[in-house]
Amino acid sequence: MLQKSPVTAFFLLLSILLVSACSRHGIYETAIGLERSAAGLEADTITVGELEIAYLRNSEMNNGDTIVLVHGFGANKDNWTRIARELTDDFNVYAIDLPGHGESSKPLDLGYRLEQQVSHLARILKALNIKEMHMMGNSMGGAITALYAATYPEQIKTAVLFDPAGIVQYESELVDLIVAGDNPLIPSKPGDFERLMDFALVKKPFVPWPILGVMEEQAIANRKVNEVIFAAIRDAGFEPDFRNTITRIKDPVLVVWGKEDRVIDYRNGEVFVDAIPGARLEVLDGIGHAPMIEAPEESARLFLEFAKPHISNAG
Template identity: 75%
Template sequence: MPRRPRFQLLVVVLVAALVSACSRQGLYEAAIQLERSSSGLEATTTRVGDLDIAYLRNAEANPGDTIVMVHGFGANKDNWTRLADQLTDDFNVYAIDLPGHGDSSKPLDLGYTLDEQTEHLAGILTALGIDRFHMMGNSMGGAITALFAARYPERIKTAVLFDPAGIFEHESELVDLVREGDNPLIPSKPGDLKRLMDFALEEEPFVPWPILGVLEDKAIANQDINRVIFAAIRDSGFEPAFRQQITRIQDPVLVVWGKQDRIIDYRNGALFVEAIPDARLELLDGIGHAPMLEAPERSAQLFRIFLATSD
């Protein structure tokens, strides 16, 4: 169960910060810290080769299993705090900022195909000493999770794919926009982040204006690396090889998809289940591209049921 009413606490923090004449950046940092701490998480970093890697982990470890959470394109570790809020009492959560994202290093020349990102993640988890775990991924992170499960079956207990990338047989609204030269996933000017949220999310969580403004500034500042990463994924021609690779997954897989997803069509979920030997599909009405953010309680419930009914 959640530890405390998040909305009421956030309002209190924002009012207190405003009264103390806190800057917009200060308001953002206070709200993000509240979001993390109320979910039982703390932020830290580690050095992996030449990269600084930021991540969230349980503030207090427990005897439960470990869950590794992998965000999507242009997103970051804080996309998982609301789902983590439902899980950190019983599990040890690690939400990673992949290279090129969040507070991790962002070299333009690192290599950002799905295959390369899977290997980057493997190296990060090895450096953190995380050997056997459940893995969850959203969108791009869902594709990375699937590839990780296919390549490292000895390290994975179960995998949960939230609206995963990797199979695009059924085209979405995003495809038409990108073909026209308009990519709503890469904010480049004021107003673009709100447009992205409206496009990606059907059930938008409450985000106060100071936080939204700072998030937009960060997204606009990251547009160059985001274009590099998007191009690496788009141009790699990975789909046939991707489908072949995920047939090798040996562990149970849960695919969760929002039926109002405008970024990747939910009908591709059935194709994931066809390709993966031990997979099941849950479709969520009224939810868009990020079920773990839009419906964290329902997502956690599905995960717990999945664990209880998996071999």
């Protein structure tokens, strides 16, 4: 389909850049819009209590199952556009900006511990009238997805955890840096965002400099709320409650981990599957902390193969 072609989107963007004098922010908005359109997604918002929640959803809904996508710490809904491109023909995809992230409300006093974020997400999905879904989460979003499956088993058809947070039995390079007072996940000055991408991703998608600059500005502007959220979740890996809770998961769970992950050591994947009854682990060589960005086709294939018995009307 034409709207799904990344090559078409690239040349459309290139044409716009050549014939117009767009500002950096204008270029960014155009590029993001093209990425979303190529993935079959469009942006929307919903008010949930005192929160304004931004999200992406299918531009054309279909009769397929629903997939909810939950991003990681400091990230946003657009982290999912590459894998969504593989899914929106057959599924209704929702990528949520969690409170404190992206274009959603960012109150500093909301409460951002993992179990609190599960409650926030449940309220959002109830407001969206989503009652049953496949759920995917990355990093912090992976931990939230695991806890959500343990808390609301009747809502989850399958769960996919991409390099999930929550357990750090095996420490990573990130832990050493944080102990030394250096957190590469929270950009605070020019150059930090590119460092973050280099640290988190092995196969980095091409991002033109005007777009990268705007993304860095946004990340630096979010520094305060990011510090609050990180402080709320940083001890999750040392809490026995998290491990005890995920042992209650009854839904099918697939854990996908990039072997070159410097944020959370891939060996923690074995700890997850040992804790979650019936869970399966896939380790991807040459991939870092975000398989759905670095290897979207492979990530989608793994989900489709794993979830096939649980997909309504699957062929």
